[in-house]
Amino acid sequence: MNDEDFMQLALAQAELALTAGEVPVGAVLVRDGVLIAQAHNAPVGQHDPSAHAEILVMREAAAKLGNYRLDDCTLYVTLEPCTMCAGAILNARLAKVVWGAAEPKTGAGGSVIDVFAQAQLNHHTLSQGQVMAEQCALPLQTFFKQQRLAHKAQAAATRLRDDAVRTPDLAFNNLPGYPWQANYISDLPALNGLRMHYLDEGPADAQVTWLCLHGNPAWSYLYRHMIPVFLAAGHRVVAPDMPGFGKSDKPKKDSAHTFDWHRAVLLEFIEALDLRHIQLVVQDWGGILGLTLPMAQPWRYQSLLVMNTMLATGEQPLSEGFLGWRQMCADKPMFDVAKLFARGNPQMSADECAAYNAPFPDAGHRAALRAFPPMVPSGVESPGAAVSRQAADFWANHWQGRSLMFIGKQDPVLGEPVMRDLQQRIRACPEPVVLPQAGHFVQEHGHEIALQALQHFFHSGDQQ
Numbered sequence: 001m002n003d004e005d006f007m008q009l010a011l012a013q014a015e016l017a018l019t020a021g022e023v024p025v026g027a028v029l030v031r032d033g034v035l036i037a038q039a040h041n042a043p044v045g046q047h048d049p050s051a052h053a054e055i056l057v058m059r060e061a062a063a064k065l066g067n068y069r070l071d072d073c074t075l076y077v078t079l080e081p082c083t084m085c086a087g088a089i090l091n092a093r094l095a096k097v098v099w100g101a102a103e104p105k106t107g108a109g110g111s112v113i114d115v116f117a118q119a120q121l122n123h124h125t126l127s128q129g130q131v132m133a134e135q136c137a138l139p140l141q142t143f144f145k146q147q148r149l150a151h152k153a154q155a156a157a158t159r160l161r162d163d164a165v166r167t168p169d170l171a172f173n174n175l176p177g178y179p180w181q182a183n184y185i186s187d188l189p190a191l192n193g194l195r196m197h198y199l200d201e202g203p204a205d206a207q208v209t210w211l212c213l214h215g216n217p218a219w220s221y222l223y224r225h226m227i228p229v230f231l232a233a234g235h236r237v238v239a240p241d242m243p244g245f246g247k248s249d250k251p252k253k254d255s256a257h258t259f260d261w262h263r264a265v266l267l268e269f270i271e272a273l274d275l276r277h278i279q280l281v282v283q284d285w286g287g288i289l290g291l292t293l294p295m296a297q298p299w300r301y302q303s304l305l306v307m308n309t310m311l312a313t314g315e316q317p318l319s320e321g322f323l324g325w326r327q328m329c330a331d332k333p334m335f336d337v338a339k340l341f342a343r344g345n346p347q348m349s350a351d352e353c354a355a356y357n358a359p360f361p362d363a364g365h366r367a368a369l370r371a372f373p374p375m376v377p378s379g380v381e382s383p384g385a386a387v388s389r390q391a392a393d394f395w396a397n398h399w400q401g402r403s404l405m406f407i408g409k410q411d412p413v414l415g416e417p418v419m420r421d422l423q424q425r426i427r428a429c430p431e432p433v434v435l436p437q438a439g440h441f442v443q444e445h446g447h448e449i450a451l452q453a454l455q456h457f458f459h460s461g462d463q464q
């Protein structure tokens, strides 16, 4: 075997490093034409800044030969050695080092410094560089190109639009009952670079996916009592935070929020994740928007679990309770979200209530809270009213799935009268389950609701 053959073996080692996510450098050590050892760069995997291919291959060879001197050996390495490796090579008194690609930034074989040519160092090692240089450079070029692309993708995923704010991650630390990993998506056309957060728990290939949509001023935290029940059944749960809410980016301007935009985001989100076998779970705006989604792609949906919400077709006047809520939001734009939850939910801890304030550290983060109440379609011409009427027709005449309705009886905004009316509009929706203690945020009693939904849709969950 000649120099090229041994360099090919070193290149094969470099390819192994590339697969392992290391800077792809490979080395072999040869004595009398016989391969003694081979190794590749591994500082990342071994948590060792000295784990360069040359060091590892000399270490292995010295152990095999039972001698820390490698006087009569030749080392082949695909990249010009650094000063550390050049020093180690001299210490080992190698006869010769043959290296491939030059390393203009750190090369100690002549590119930056030539350690092997220092007369003051008592050296014995011949250095022969640029052997198969182009071939040896290829895996390095591949590696650094991959790295650049990965950095670019990451930068795109973390970039924040000038016209938006992002709640600091710190605000969401240690929230009670919310252990789930954050997922982000920003490449939906409707998002135009805004970063949207969502939970995606359970097996990606599960036969059942619960799509849980929150309303104003909540976020995916609202589903923390229901998610564990669905996961325990082996199902998948997907729960997005709408733009402007939760961990999602928040447009600065109130006017960024429109019915059609949020609906487009949700439709694109469902398509991007290619969600199927969907059990649609809606409440409040999660329903005002969410109930308009299935008609677009009915084949994705199996069931509807609906809690205090409405179809805002603009045909009937909005309820007194809703108008009161809208007025309150207008009068007190800085209302305390935690207190709102505390009022209807004496069972919640102070920390749980505070978790609903977490997304909104100041007025700059509250555009959605200001925009949503006036955005509920109130007349037949209001934005969103026409699509809501189409949805009403869909639910009344075309919905093929199963449905289940829960009503939080204490809700003054979208309570029993509104919900009884909605039940009549949903084909084959059975008698609702009325929860006497629950208020508007019905999901705060979600454990029991999730169990009943599992039982109703899948005749399972008895052991929960």
Ligand SMILES: [Zn+2]
Pocket: 052, 054, 081, 082, 083, 084, 085, 086
């Ligand atoms: Zn080195």
